Structure formats: C-alpha cells, structure tokens
Amino acid sequence: METVVIVIHLMVVLALVLVVLLQRSEGGALGIGGGGGGLMSSRGTANILTRATAVLAVAFFATSLTLSLIAKNQDRPGSILDAVPTATQEAPATTDGTTEGGSGGVLDSLKQLNQQQPSGPQVPAAQ
Numbered sequence: 001m002e003t004v005v006i007v008i009h010l011m012v013v014l015a016l017v018l019v020v021l022l023q024r025s026e027g028g029a030l031g032i033g034g035g036g037g038g039l040m041s042s043r044g045t046a047n048i049l050t051r052a053t054a055v056l057a058v059a060f061f062a063t064s065l066t067l068s069l070i071a072k073n074q075d076r077p078g079s080i081l082d083a084v085p086t087a088t089q090e091a092p093a094t095t096d097g098t099t100e101g102g103s104g105g106v107l108d109s110l111k112q113l114n115q116q117q118p119s120g121p122q123v124p125a126a127q
Helices: 002-020 042-073 108-117
Strands: none
Touching: 002 042
16 A cells, blocks of 8 residues: 555656646746747646646645654664663672672673773784
8 A cells, every 4th residue: 555655656756746747937047938829828838837747746745744654653672772671670799799780781791891802903813
C-alpha cells in the first residue's frame, strides 16, 4: 500500500513541477514568447494551467497526508535503548571480588573486555 502511494505521490510531484514551469510569469520576461495564433489562446492556457496546478496541489497534499498516516501507524522495530538491562541484574565482579557500581550494562561488559585484552600492537613470538 505504501509503495503505491509513494509512486502516485512522485507522479503528482513531477506533474506539478511541469505544470508550474509551463505557466507564464507575471512580468512575461521568463514566459515563452510568441503570438496568440497558437492552438489555444493565452487566456485559455492560463486558465487550464491554473486549474491543473490547483488539482495537483490538492493531490499532493492528500498523498502527503496519506503517507504520514501510513508511517504513523506502521510498527517499527524497537530501539536498542529499549533493551537496556534493568537494575535487578547483578553487577559484574571485579578482579578483587567486589562488585562495581555499574548496572552490568553493555558499557561495563565492553570495559571488561578491553581490560582483558592487551593494548597496543601485538608482535608474534620469536621462533
């Protein structure tokens, strides 16, 4: 469902950009020049482009609101911060047998791993 609405939204966006770029500017400096002998008169063309812009703008807002409602109602995976261990777990024991003041979370376990591994570059033993 979401993919269909996104595709419709993108088509509306492209059409809206095209219609806005086709419109004649107020000053006429950036508009496409030419006489009134074309397929449609400039007044009729402006009226059609104005109405098309209005319809596409309404469609743009409708698809935008639909996408935001779909995103709001979707189930998202939980955050890693939601899985923080509770304070009821035992604190890890230090080398002297006492417990640290930490709650036994991820940072405490990483700290213990870092203390167990030697730091610096490792040189292989001589043969």
